[in-house]
Amino acid sequence: MALKITVIGTGYLGATHAAAMAELGFEVLALDVVREKIEMLERGETPMYEPGLEELLRRHVPGFEGSSGRLRFTQDWAEVGAFGDVHFVCVNTPQKHGEYACDMSYVESAIGSLAPHLARPALVVGKSTVPVGSADRLARTIAELAPAGADAELAWNPEFLREGLAVQDTLHPDRIVVGVRSERAEALLRQVYETPIGEGSPFVVTDFPTAELVKTSANSFLATKISFINAMAEVCEAADGDVAKLAEAIGYDDRIGKKFLRAGIGFGGGCLPKDIRAFMARAGELGADQALTFLREIDSINMRQRGQMVELARQALGGGSFLGKRIAVLGATFKPDSDDVRDSPALNVAGQIHLQGGQVTVYDPKGMANARRVFPTLGYADSALEAVRGADAVLHLTEWQEFRELDPAQLGEVATTRLILDGRNALDPVLWRKAGWTYRAMGRPTA
Ligand code: UDX
Numbered sequence: 001m002a003l004k005i006t007v008i009g010t011g012y013l014g015a016t017h018a019a020a021m022a023e024l025g026f027e028v029l030a031l032d033v034v035r036e037k038i039e040m041l042e043r044g045e046t047p048m049y050e051p052g053l054e055e056l057l058r059r060h061v062p063g064f065e066g067s068s069g070r071l072r073f074t075q076d077w078a079e080v081g082a083f084g085d086v087h088f089v090c091v092n093t094p095q096k097h098g099e100y101a102c103d104m105s106y107v108e109s110a111i112g113s114l115a116p117h118l119a120r121p122a123l124v125v126g127k128s129t130v131p132v133g134s135a136d137r138l139a140r141t142i143a144e145l146a147p148a149g150a151d152a153e154l155a156w157n158p159e160f161l162r163e164g165l166a167v168q169d170t171l172h173p174d175r176i177v178v179g180v181r182s183e184r185a186e187a188l189l190r191q192v193y194e195t196p197i198g199e200g201s202p203f204v205v206t207d208f209p210t211a212e213l214v215k216t217s218a219n220s221f222l223a224t225k226i227s228f229i230n231a232m233a234e235v236c237e238a239a240d241g242d243v244a245k246l247a248e249a250i251g252y253d254d255r256i257g258k259k260f261l262r263a264g265i266g267f268g269g270g271c272l273p274k275d276i277r278a279f280m281a282r283a284g285e286l287g288a289d290q291a292l293t294f295l296r297e298i299d300s301i302n303m304r305q306r307g308q309m310v311e312l313a314r315q316a317l318g319g320g321s322f323l324g325k326r327i328a329v330l331g332a333t334f335k336p337d338s339d340d341v342r343d344s345p346a347l348n349v350a351g352q353i354h355l356q357g358g359q360v361t362v363y364d365p366k367g368m369a370n371a372r373r374v375f376p377t378l379g380y381a382d383s384a385l386e387a388v389r390g391a392d393a394v395l396h397l398t399e400w401q402e403f404r405e406l407d408p409a410q411l412g413e414v415a416t417t418r419l420i421l422d423g424r425n426a427l428d429p430v431l432w433r434k435a436g437w438t439y440r441a442m443g444r445p446t447a
Contacts, residue, residue, distance in 0.1 A: 002026060003191060006084035008110050010037050010073070012166065012270075013127060013159055014090030015046060016053060020170040021088075022060035022071040024195050029083045030073050038073040049339035049366045052167040081117025086192055087124045089114075090159075095274040102131060102278035111138050115145035118152035123188045127159045129215050129275055131282035135179060135208035155185045156208050158215035163269065164337030175202045179211025216282075219275040220295060225260040226267050227301040233263035233443025234301075234308070243443030244425050263443045264424040265345040265397060266305035268334035273299070273343050309349045309395070309423045309442065310356070316419055316440055317393055322358030326416065328391035329353075330384055331398025331424075332364035332371035339366040341374055346397035349423065353395075354378050363387035365402050389414040399426035408435035 003026055007018040010032040018030040032038050040047055044058040058064040060071035074080060080087065091106040107128050114124065124142060126135060139154040146152035156179035161169040176193050180186045186205055190197065197203050206214075233243040243263045251258030267273065276295045283292040317325055327350075334344040341347050344367075354360040354377065361379040362371060368380055381387035384403065388394055388411045396403055404427060412418050412435050420432050422441035429439040429447060441447065 003085045003188070004029070004083055005192070006031065006080045006087045008032075008080070008087060008089050008114060009091035009106070009128075010041055011090070011092055012048060012050070012163065013092070013161065014088075015041060015057070016050065016161060016166045016170050017088055017090055017127065017159070018071055019053065019056040019060060020167070021192075022068060023056060023171060024192075026070065026192075028060070028071045029080060030071065031075060031077070031080050032073070033075070035075060038075065042073055049337075050166050051164065051337055056167055077113050077117050081114060081119060081122075084122060086188055087114060087118075087122060088157075089124060089126045089128060091128055092270075093128050093130055093278075094270075095277060100277040100281040102129070102274065102281075104130065104134060107134070107138070108141075111141050112145070115142045115152070116147070118142070118146035118148050120148055121151040122146075122148065122153075123185055124152065124154050125189070126154065126156045129158065129219075129271070129278075130212055131278060132209050132212040132216070132286075133282070135212055139181070139208070153182060153185055155180045155189060156211040157189065158211060160215070160218065163340055164335060172196060172199065173201050175204060177204045177206065177211050177214050179206050179208040181208070216275055216279040219272055220279055220292075220298075222260055223267055223272045223276050223295070223302070224298050226262075226272075227298040229261045229263045230266055230305050230443075231301050234304075236443045237445055240446050241443075242447045244441070244447065262399075262425055264305065264399075264422075264426075265309045265349060265442070266302040268343040268345045268348075269338075269340060270342040273302070305442070306345050306348045306352065309345075309397070309421070310352045312440065312442060313349075313353060313393055313395060313421055316421055316438070322353055322356045324357075324359075325392045326359045326361070326390050327353050328381075328384075328387040328394045328415075329360055329362045329378075330364075330387065330394065330396045330403050331367075331400060332362050333367035333398050336398055336400040337366075339370055341367050341370040344371075344398075346423070347371055347375055349395065349397055350378055351375055361387045361391070364398065365400050367398075385411065385414060391415050392417045393419045393421060395421050395423060396427055397423045399424040403427070408432045408437055412436055 005021045005026045005028045007030040022028045060068045062069040093102045096103045135156040178189045236243040247261040329350040331346040363381045418437040420437045432439045
């Protein structure tokens with residue numbers, strides 16, 4: 001008989017995972033403790049902008065034309081316990097206030113609420129990013145609370161989805177990693193992921209701690225790559241080098257590779273910054289903090305980029321104060337194809353310039369509402385053209401396709417000064433210069 005699947009937590013990860021499981025053919029019941037979230041999803045809407053996700057939801061949420069009806073929602077833990085053969089825990093693990101460690105309370109409360117309702121054989125699968133050692137502890141909670149006893153088991157299956165590509169990453173993962181303690185758990189997960197495994201996604205079977213560590217170490221590696229190239233950008237600034245050429249040239253070495261070597265204002269978002277901090281905190285608890293002291297440097301290189309962008313803008317404007325200067329900021333989200341402004345380098349730079357007296361006007365294709373909420377005192381415009389009108393400098397801070405397609409000549413007509421500063425090394429300098437702009441990018445003083 002086909003497996004029945006539940007998904008606990010319908011945020012970014014859970015909503016996408018639930019819709020993807022329905023797409024793979026399973027009956028899915030998803031639970032969230034926040035009623036409004038569920039009501040939105042039942043209307044086929046998502047609380048965040050994620051390309052393709054609403055379409056995927058509407059293919060499976062009942063009530064839409066042609067829908068499979070396989071994806072339903074509830075707030076009833078007993079219903080979840082009775083329904084599922086496999087329960088995916090997809091709640092978030094944010095950074096604790098005032099600490100590096102991550103807040104495990106949502107995971108703990110999800111497991112604590114679910115376990116007493118596990119009366120029949122079931123596999124609970126953690127997908128949240130957690131400190132190593134958590135799965136072992138949560139397995140003990142399940143063993144204590146589940147009426148099914150040893151028939152209720154835990155597995156850990158970290159998620160690697162990228163915002164903006166969440167649907168694709170979930171349906172066609174580049175690897176599936178499972179931490180399991182029994183052959184039965186492995187077999188169940190092979191059944192869940194039969195389609196992607198059939199398409200060639202590697203399936204890596206390991207123990208709990210390794211599965212947990214795969215996720216945090218992957219994110220640490222990615223963060224390290226970005227901070228590495230940003231450190232090279234700093235050296236290029238000092239030595240009149242060109243970090244974009246440097247990245248291209250080292251990237252031809254396939255041991256290094258081209259990806260994640262785009263220098264600029266650095267990484268942000270809901271994952272990389274908090275994950276490397278939580279990893280350091282956990283290593284400290286384990287007495288392995290020395291192994292990860294380099295991550296402190298990765299974090300500080302990253303945070304420094306934001307300040308350097310502000311300085312680059314100040315220098316380009318003559319070196320004085322921002323008072324009386326009009327600055328257009330293109331981009332507010334932490335990356336393109338997302339409306340997420342959590343720890344966004346772009347918004348941080350815009351905010352710093354504003355706080356130093358600059359008149360900042362921000363435009364972002366999808367992040368305006370979230371940006372306004374976080375930073376209501378910044379100026380906002382409804383288009384790039386409106387943001388640029390009257391500007392003494394234009395800062396390109398999130399690399400949306402829309403910004404690469406802008407017509408520099410048209411913008412030049414409305415700007416006060418044709419000065420463009422590329423904080424993402426993503427615009428074409430030749431194009432902008434041809435239209436009479438001064439183009440300056442981070443790590444490329446002479447390019
Ligand atoms: C990341 C991981 O990639 C993903 O596997 C994990 O599951 C969650 O965390 P995400 O937060 O969506 O995903 O963003 P990602 O695409 O990794 O980008 C992170 C940040 O790095 C963005 O702010 C981006 O602009 C920046 N970045 C990326 C660079 O500055 N330079 C690069 O070369 C690449």
